[in-house]
Amino acid sequence: MEASRGSAMLSRASIEHLATKGAHNRLLSQQVVRAPRRFWRVVAAKDFGETKGSHPSLDAFRGSSVKHKAGLESDGVKRIVSGLSAAAVALSLLTFPENALAQALRTTPVKLTPAEISTVNLFKENTPSVVYVTNLAVRRDQFTLDIINYPQGTGSGFVWDADGHIVTNFHVIRGASNLQVTFQDQSVFPARVVGFDEDKDVAVLQTDAPKDTLKPIKFGKSESLQVGQSVYAIGNPFGLDHTLTTGIISGLNREIASSNSGRPIQNVIQTDAAINPGNSGGPLLNSSGSLIGINTAIYSGSGTSSGVGFAIPSDTVVGIVDQIIKFGRVTRPVIGISFAPDVSVEQLGLTGVLVLDATPGGPASRAGVISTKRDQYGRLMLGDIITGINNEPIKNSSDLFRVLDKCKVGQQAELEVLRGEGAVKLQVTLDDAPTRQQMQIPPALLQQLERQRTPDYEDP
Numbered sequence: 164m165e166a167s168r169g170s171a172m173l174s175r176a177s178i179e180h181l182a183t184k185g186a187h188n189r190l191l192s193q194q195v196v197r198a199p200r201r202f203w204r205v206v207a208a209k210d211f212g213e214t215k216g217s218h219p220s221l222d223a224f225r226g227s228s229v230k231h232k233a234g235l236e237s238d239g240v241k242r243i244v245s246g247l248s249a250a251a252v253a254l255s256l257l258t259f260p261e262n263a264l265a266q267a268l269r270t271t272p273v274k275l276t277p278a279e280i281s282t283v284n285l286f287k288e289n290t291p292s293v294v295y296v297t298n299l300a301v302r303r304d305q306f307t308l309d310i311i312n313y314p315q316g317t318g319s320g321f322v323w324d325a326d327g328h329i330v331t332n333f334h335v336i337r338g339a340s341n342l343q344v345t346f347q348d349q350s351v352f353p354a355r356v357v358g359f360d361e362d363k364d365v366a367v368l369q370t371d372a373p374k375d376t377l378k379p380i381k382f383g384k385s386e387s388l389q390v391g392q393s394v395y396a397i398g399n400p401f402g403l404d405h406t407l408t409t410g411i412i413s414g415l416n417r418e419i420a421s422s423n424s425g426r427p428i429q430n431v432i433q434t435d436a437a438i439n440p441g442n443s444g445g446p447l448l449n450s451s452g453s454l455i456g457i458n459t460a461i462y463s464g465s466g467t468s469s470g471v472g473f474a475i476p477s478d479t480v481v482g483i484v485d486q487i488i489k490f491g492r493v494t495r496p497v498i499g500i501s502f503a504p505d506v507s508v509e510q511l512g513l514t515g516v517l518v519l520d521a522t523p524g525g526p527a528s529r530a531g532v533i534s535t536k537r538d539q540y541g542r543l544m545l546g547d548i549i550t551g552i553n554n555e556p557i558k559n560s561s562d563l564f565r566v567l568d569k570c571k572v573g574q575q576a577e578l579e580v581l582r583g584e585g586a587v588k589l590q591v592t593l594d595d596a597p598t599r600q601q602m603q604i605p606p607a608l609l610q611q612l613e614r615q616r617t618p619d620y621e622d623p
Contacts, residue, residue, distance in 0.1 A: 285395060285452045286407045292380040293445060295345035295399045296320045296331050296354075296368075300338065319398035319445030320344065320368065321380045321454070323484060329368040330484055331444030332459050333359045334422055336366050344370050347405060358487035361423040362495070364459050365480060367487045380446055383453025385476035388412055388432065396436045396458055396472075398445030410436030418561065419460055419473055427561045429568070431473045432456045438472035447474040456480070496570045496593035498578070499525020500532065505559045508548075515548040515581060516563050530591040533582060550586070551579035567593075 275283070298316035318335030322328075329344055336342055342354040352370045359366035389412065396408045414433035421428055434447065438458050447456035456474030486493045499522040508517050520534045521527040535546035549557050552566045553576050570576060572595040580587050 281450070282395070282407075282409065285448065285450070286397070289380065289397060289446070289448060289452050290405050291347045291378040292322045293347070293397045293405060294320045294322065294329055295404045296329070296335055296444060297343040297345070298336055298339040299341040299343060301340040315339075317399065317402055317441055318443045319441065319458070321444075321446045322377050323367070324379050325374060325377055327370045327372055327377060328357065328484075328488060329354060329370060330457065330480070331366050331368065332457065333361050333364045333366040335444045336368070337423065342368060344368065344372075345404065346372065346376055348376070350376060358491045358493070360483050360487065360493040360495075362421050362426040363428055363475060363479065363483055363493075364421050364423060365457070365475065365483045365487075367484055381451075381453045382481065383449055383451065383455045383477055385430075385432065385455045385478045388415060388449075388455060388476075390415060393450050394432075394434050394436055394455070395448045395450075395452075396434070396438060396442060396445060397448070398438075398442035398458060400437075400439035400441040402441060408437040408442075410434050413471070417473060422460070427564055428459075428475060428479075429565055430476050430479065431459075432476055434472050434474060435470045436472060437470075442472075454480075494572050494595045496567055496572050496574065496595065497525075498527045498532075498567070498576075498591055499594060500527045502549075502560065502563075503535075505561075508559075513548060513581075514558050515550040516557055516560055517548050518546040518580075521546075526591045526594050527578075530578065530589040532578070532580065532589065532591075547580035547582050547587070549578060550581050552576055 296318045297314055298318070300315040315338070316335065318331055320329045320331035320335070323330045336356060336359070339356075342356070343351055344354045345351050350372070352372045354368040354370040357367040357369050392412050394410055394412055396410070398406060400406055400408075411434065412432060413435050416429070417431040417433050418427050418429050419431050420426070432447065432455070436447070438461050442458045443460075445458050446454050447458055449455050455477050457477075457480055458472060458474050460473045462471035462473070483493055500516075500518050501520045501522075503517040503519055508515065511517075518527070518532055518534055521532045533546045536544050538544050549563065551557050552563070553570075555562075555566050557563050557566065557579075570593055572593060575590060575592050578589040578591050580589060
């Protein structure tokens with residue numbers, strides 16, 4: 164093909180495509196003829212369908228073809244287009260390069276399924292509500308000795324309200340000297356800690372971002388969730404901001420231990436949506452785009468997603484966040500004791516919570532709960548063992564926390580304790596303690612407890 168003629172010959176695939184629009188759907192031939200200069204090259208076919216007079220160049224070509232018949236034969240073109248009773252390809256089409264024309268003929272618009280459209284819209288609507296949280300620690304530069312903010316961790320969070328409150332996990336901000344939040348438009352603002360609940364791994368921050376930047380997330384209910392329904396997680400795994408993963412609810416009413424205090428978190432949602440480092444603190448959404456949980460933990464031997472992720476239910480989160488915003492901390496009832504680890508109690512062959520110490524002046528102390536102590540001969544005297552609260556059985560510390568979470572500060576509760584060989588009931592008024600610490604039983608004390616409960620015990 165000569166470049167000076169500025170034309171290109173249609174490919175067979177392109178002609179077949181055009182032929183399908185004809186009356187008979189049969190492509191008979193493809194011929195290149197030497198037409199007058201103004202036509203350059205023309206591709207003709209038979210039985211394209213009756214289109215007489217449909218294009219000005221067709222009539223011109225019919226009139227000029229007879230006049231140039233002798234010239235065509237003298238140039239060595241022996242084959243003549245026979246039975247020209249239909250359309251020819253217009254000159255305007257022939258001026259496109261072959262690949263451009265073929266591409267134009269083959270291109271079709273991308274069609275999304277209704278499910279895909281719903282997912283795309285969910286991501287677009289909720290992404291502005293998700294933020295990237297950076298945990299900064301103060302470090303001294305080893306070369307310049309300047310004090311700098313050094314990123315020591317990252318996570319996710321989401322906008323709670325129009326006042327600039329940001330909700331995330333406590334372990335995301337733990338140990339931070341300064342905090343920064345990054346929004347979808349890549350604007351960065353400093354944040355300050357309003358309060359946190361380390362037992363439930365929830366923290367509330369606040370930033371002075373402009374009102375038009377803050378888009379609060381839509382709340383949903385977690386009490387009506389069902390196994391198998393679709394869920395969507397938006398977060399910043401491995402620093403890849405605003406990433407969407409999808410899955411289903413794999414299980415409900417799970418219980419995990421808080422990575423901060425060891426206190427159990429009940430009614431946790433299990434999901435197979437990919438949750439990786441950096442997703443912590445991000446929202447877990449239902450198919451309506453409503454918040455149903457905060458992504459908080461994964462079960463994995465490698466530290467990356469293994470298809471078992473956990474989220475704190477939104478019903479739990481709402482109560483905690485409302486208290487933090489209102490009081491700056493969570494008010495949670497306590498009975499004012501320190502107790503032995505469950506494994507130690509099991510080794511003694513007991514069921515319940517063994518009281519090691521009752522805080523002086525605390526609820527348990529006021530009610531007359533007896534602590535573990537030594538007698539005048541140095542022998543350990545076991546304290547009370549809590550076996551029930553408000554007629555609910557207490558078999559271990561998880562049961563104790565679960566029952567206390569149902570109570571309120573100032574409420575009067577009935578303790579059932581095992582004292583010696585008998586059972587005793589005590590009335591206790593629950594107090595609020597902002598800080599609580601579980602006393603760990605020393606190994607030496609554990610050995611003495613085992614000796615006392617098992618007289619036939621012998622040292623190896």
